Amino acid sequence: xxxxxxxxxxxxxxxxxxxxxxxxxxxxxxxxxxxxxxxxxxxxxxxxxxxxxxxxxxxxxxxxxxxxxxxxxxxxxxxxxxxxxxxxxxxxxxxxxxxxxxxxxxxxxxxxxxxxxxxxxxxxxxxxxxxxxxxxxxxxxxxxxxxxxxxxxxxxxxxxxxxxxxxxxxxxxxxxxxxxxxxxxxxxxxxxxxxxxxxxxxxxxxxxxxxxxxxxxxxxxxxxxxxxxxxxxxxxxxxxxxxxxxxxxxxxxxxxxxxxxxxxxxxxxxxxxxxxxxxxxxxxxxxxxxxxxxxxxxxxxxxxxxxxxxxxxxxxxxxxxxxxxxxxxxxxxxxxxxxxxxxxxxxxxxxxxxxxxxxxxxxxxxxxxxx
Amino acid sequence: xxxxxxxxxxxxxxxxxxxxxxxxxxxxxxxxxxxxxxxxxxxxxxxxxxxxxxxxxxxxxxxxxxxxxxxxxxxxxxxxxxxxxxxxxxxxxxxxxxxxxxxxxxxxxxxxxxxxxxxxxxxxxxxxxxxxxxxxxxxxxxxxxxxxxxxxxxxxxxxxxxxxxxxxxxxxxxxxxxxxxxxxxxxxxxxxxxxxxxxxxxxxxxxxxxxxxxxxxxxxxxxxxxxxxxxxxxxxxxxxxxxxxxxxxxxxxxxxxxxx
Numbered sequence: 001x002x003x004x005x006x007x008x009x010x011x012x013x014x015x016x017x018x019x020x021x022x023x024x025x026x027x028x029x030x031x032x033x034x035x036x037x038x039x040x041x042x043x044x045x046x047x048x049x050x051x052x053x054x055x056x057x058x059x060x061x062x063x064x065x066x067x068x069x070x071x072x073x074x075x076x077x078x079x080x081x082x083x084x085x086x087x088x089x090x091x092x093x094x095x096x097x098x099x100x101x102x103x104x105x106x107x108x109x110x111x112x113x114x115x116x117x118x119x120x121x122x123x124x125x126x127x128x129x130x131x132x133x134x135x136x137x138x139x140x141x142x143x144x145x146x147x148x149x150x151x152x153x154x155x156x157x158x159x160x161x162x163x164x165x166x167x168x169x170x171x172x173x174x175x176x177x178x179x180x181x182x183x184x185x186x187x188x189x190x191x192x193x194x195x196x197x198x199x200x201x202x203x204x205x206x207x208x209x210x211x212x213x214x215x216x217x218x219x220x221x222x223x224x225x226x227x228x229x230x231x232x233x234x235x236x237x238x239x240x241x242x243x244x245x246x247x248x249x250x251x252x253x254x255x256x257x258x259x260x261x262x263x264x265x266x267x268x269x270x271x272x273x274x275x276x277x278x279x280x281x282x283x284x285x286x287x288x289x290x291x292x293x294x295x296x297x298x299x300x301x302x303x304x305x306x307x308x309x310x311x312x313x314x315x316x317x318x319x320x321x322x323x324x325x326x327x328x329x330x331x332x333x334x335x336x337x338x339x340x341x342x343x344x345x346x347x348x349x350x351x352x353x354x355x356x357x358x359x360x361x362x363x364x365x366x367x368x369x370x371x
Numbered sequence: 372x373x374x375x376x377x378x379x380x381x382x383x384x385x386x387x388x389x390x391x392x393x394x395x396x397x398x399x400x401x402x403x404x405x406x407x408x409x410x411x412x413x414x415x416x417x418x419x420x421x422x423x424x425x426x427x428x429x430x431x432x433x434x435x436x437x438x439x440x441x442x443x444x445x446x447x448x449x450x451x452x453x454x455x456x457x458x459x460x461x462x463x464x465x466x467x468x469x470x471x472x473x474x475x476x477x478x479x480x481x482x483x484x485x486x487x488x489x490x491x492x493x494x495x496x497x498x499x500x501x502x503x504x505x506x507x508x509x510x511x512x513x514x515x516x517x518x519x520x521x522x523x524x525x526x527x528x529x530x531x532x533x534x535x536x537x538x539x540x541x542x543x544x545x546x547x548x549x550x551x552x553x554x555x556x557x558x559x560x561x562x563x564x565x566x567x568x569x570x571x572x573x574x575x576x577x578x579x580x581x582x583x584x585x586x587x588x589x590x591x592x593x594x595x596x597x598x599x600x601x602x603x604x605x606x607x608x609x610x611x612x613x614x615x616x617x618x619x620x621x622x623x624x625x626x627x628x629x630x631x
Binding site for chain 1: 532550560
């Protein structure tokens with residue numbers, strides 16, 4: 001938010017969708033209340049958004065409730081946001097064909113992604129995208145599939161005034177205010193929305209909308225609500241740089257404790273907006289003359305993930321959970337310059353048995369370092 | 372010479388053989404790649420012919436079957452058991468829990484029990500003979516069957532996914548029925564392969580593909596108890612289609628007499 005922040009009255013909110021379509025974004029996705037949660041789905045009009053819906057999140061539990069408010073973003077998050085759009089859960093990477101004379105030919109599967117605008121992304125979602133970009137786009141081997149899809153996106157962030165019980169973005173420093181990674185930033189008030197630009201594309205869009213400036217009182221209300229959203233969060237991580245603390249406790253007894261409770265089902269890694277592990281495999285057609293090479297989401301909680309030629313390195317759950325946590329909160333610093341956790345709390349809510357990463361991290365760091 | 376394939380039936384509902392028959396054009400294509408020398412349900416009959424791959428459906432539930440499976444093993448280079456009956460004894464293995472033996476049930480059910488010839492316990496194929504590959508499910512997934520055949524034709528070992536159903540759910544964007552509805556879903560301990568059909572239709576997985584690799588059943592049972600299931604209900608979650616599978620067998624036993 002800045003001096004250029006403008007105000008879009010609630011009754012005129014459809015104008016934002018029209019402006020996005022006018023800017024070439026034929027596909028607009030936003031949160032829609034479906035299947036007991038909030039899913040990013042195509043939006044035709046502002047009324048498709050979940051007005052008066054609130055999420056109640058606890059470890060291993062998610063419910064939607066109705067509440068008396070005109071607001072459409074009075075909730076924290078659903079199971080997914082950007083990750084499935086940029087890093088596809090399952091996709092062919094290439095196809096191979098064998099001709100009658102035995103020659104092999106290979107075809108790329110790269111698509112031409114449709115320009116897509118996303119409305120209602122949280123600060124944690126944008127921070128997570130930044131981490132995925134570091135992995136997929138800015139490493140030694142940039143990923144063209146990811147890059148093309150990423151470049152087709154226009155990101156509308158929505159400051160969060162309603163964190164769930166499972167949220168801890170204030171602790172990781174990634175939210176709840178929209179401060180980076182957005183083309184357009186937004187915050188919701190009962191009477192409408194404040195909008196501000198984060199990129200040139202966002203600025204151009206705001207110029208098209210030609211809205212009045214937001215009042216200082218409106219900006220103060222948003223600042224106050226965002227501050228309360230941060231203060232209201234009860235969960236924390238025991239620090240932002242836990243690599244040394246965790247590495248000094250690789251033999252801690254608590255790994256066994258969590259290993260006994262953990263199902264090693266991989267739900268945490270699937271909903272984690274920064275987890276990027278995948279597996280690749282070939283699916284030959286029955287005739288044997290063509291084959292598809294696929295990449296799909298995998299998980300460090302799978303045996304296959306640590307299968308090294310002839311044996312599984314991490315055969316039990318204790319070692320798999322330790323791998324996940326020490327990577328996410330520890331060695332991620334070496335690889336990407338920061339922790340891999342953005343405090344969205346999804347791994348807590350969507351864990352079938354409600355394992356809480358913040359509680360486990362605190363419990364581990366309370367133990368004495370390894371001898 | 373084309374590789375030779377057979378499909379054998381033991382105690383079962385025949386549903387897994389339908390993986391072949393319902394495949395339609397793929398079955399015709401397969402018939403061009405291999406010689407299907409024995410497949411009673413589809414026509415060819417030559418049960419003792421030597422084959423490269425023998426598919427076996429059904430559990431070993433009678434004395435005759437216990438003898439016949441050995442002949443199948445001897446005639447096959449590579450034996451693949453398909454479906455819950457063949458991999459874990461199937462639904463009929465629920466009789467294994469009856470300490471009085473099978474006669475106790477046949478007397479209660481049949482007007483002329485003397486015609487029923489049955490072993491006290493129904494068992495998986497791998498309890499009787501060496502099995503080279505198991506394809507789980509009730510029924511099996513036809514795609515898995517055909518992929519396994521294709522890999523063997525290439526001379527490669529088939530790869531069978533053993534991760535949990537949850538990951539198939541999440542890849543498809545299916546919303547978790549346990550977390551949003553509190554249904555006692557077995558997905559977190561069940562082997563993938565079905566395509567997460569049940570959660571896709573809003574119901575809980577009932578474990579028809581059997582235990583996944585590294586299944587941690589105890590905390591999931593405690594979660595079910597927290598959702599309001601009685602101990603005997605928890606026992607029945609595990610003692611159902613794959614009651615004899617390692618992991619499910621013990622977990623069901625832990626609860627069938629009350630809270631462990």
